[in-house]
Amino acid sequence: MALLLGLALGAGLFLVWWSFWPREPKPASSRRDSRLRQLLAQAGIERVGPAGVVAAMIGCGVIVLLLVFILTRAVPIALCFGLFGSLVPWVVLTWQAKKRRTLLRDVWPDAVDHLRSAIRAGLTLPEALIQLGEKGPEELQPAFREFARDYRSGQRFTDALDQLKFRLADPVSDRLIAALRMTREVGGADIGNLLSTLSEFLREDARTRSELESRQSWTVNAARLAVAAPWVVLLLLGTQPEAVRVYQSFTGLFVLAGGLVVSVVCYQLMLRIGSLPEERRVL
Numbered sequence: 001m002a003l004l005l006g007l008a009l010g011a012g013l014f015l016v017w018w019s020f021w022p023r024e025p026k027p028a029s030s031r032r033d034s035r036l037r038q039l040l041a042q043a044g045i046e047r048v049g050p051a052g053v054v055a056a057m058i059g060c061g062v063i064v065l066l067l068v069f070i071l072t073r074a075v076p077i078a079l080c081f082g083l084f085g086s087l088v089p090w091v092v093l094t095w096q097a098k099k100r101r102t103l104l105r106d107v108w109p110d111a112v113d114h115l116r117s118a119i120r121a122g123l124t125l126p127e128a129l130i131q132l133g134e135k136g137p138e139e140l141q142p143a144f145r146e147f148a149r150d151y152r153s154g155q156r157f158t159d160a161l162d163q164l165k166f167r168l169a170d171p172v173s174d175r176l177i178a179a180l181r182m183t184r185e186v187g188g189a190d191i192g193n194l195l196s197t198l199s200e201f202l203r204e205d206a207r208t209r210s211e212l213e214s215r216q217s218w219t220v221n222a223a224r225l226a227v228a229a230p231w232v233v234l235l236l237l238g239t240q241p242e243a244v245r246v247y248q249s250f251t252g253l254f255v256l257a258g259g260l261v262v263s264v265v266c267y268q269l270m271l272r273i274g275s276l277p278e279e280r281r282v283l
Helices: 002-019 028-032 035-043 050-072 075-086 088-120 125-135 141-152 157-168 171-186 191-237 241-247 250-274
Strands: none
Touching: 035 050, 035 088, 035 157, 050 075, 050 088, 050 191, 075 088, 075 191, 075 241, 075 250, 088 125, 088 171, 088 191, 125 141, 125 157, 125 171, 141 157, 157 171, 171 191, 191 250, 241 250
């Protein structure tokens, strides 16, 4: 009792001391630019927020846990597979973001060519970007229509560009928008040459990355197979009462925990070894 009273007194004094220091308000961009929110933007999902993703992860984890527990009657095995099940929404989001990034990488050169032609035809930068919402690549049209709606509603050009950059959530769009903002602020007569050079670079980069990713795919598939195989065997063993009793012991729990750690570390290590350098965003 004396120990508990001492801890409570210490915690109370710490909270009183902490209350004298004002808390700095977090900027709105920190919430908007959180990792999960950026992942949703990169996947092109606008109607689901971070709270929805977290709820989906919890729901998937609970459902998988219950299903495996009904099948094996072993709580440790069910907890392991419940953890795997909770990661399914995150894996799906990551796959969707990668798929959309690859798709945008192939259409950005055409979009830059459209923009260059519009500027050479005498259109201003806002008008050229608005035109991409009607005549640009189909995958980019929704984002540029939103830009047109923002700009025509009275927003400043730079603010509308910031909203466009957040919707696209793509390294290529970051570089393009940074160049357009600089051209808008300081002026530039070589915007046509800049866009032409950027278009050629994007085509060459897309061609090279496509070849490297086709050769990299076998490494990623091998990593996934190597991680999944032991756990599939564990799920099959979980249907045997003798194996269930073994994994419910302390030694069995230690084996499951060690296998889980080794699987995660080895999978991440193999992905890191076989991964290509990602383009950094200009935030």
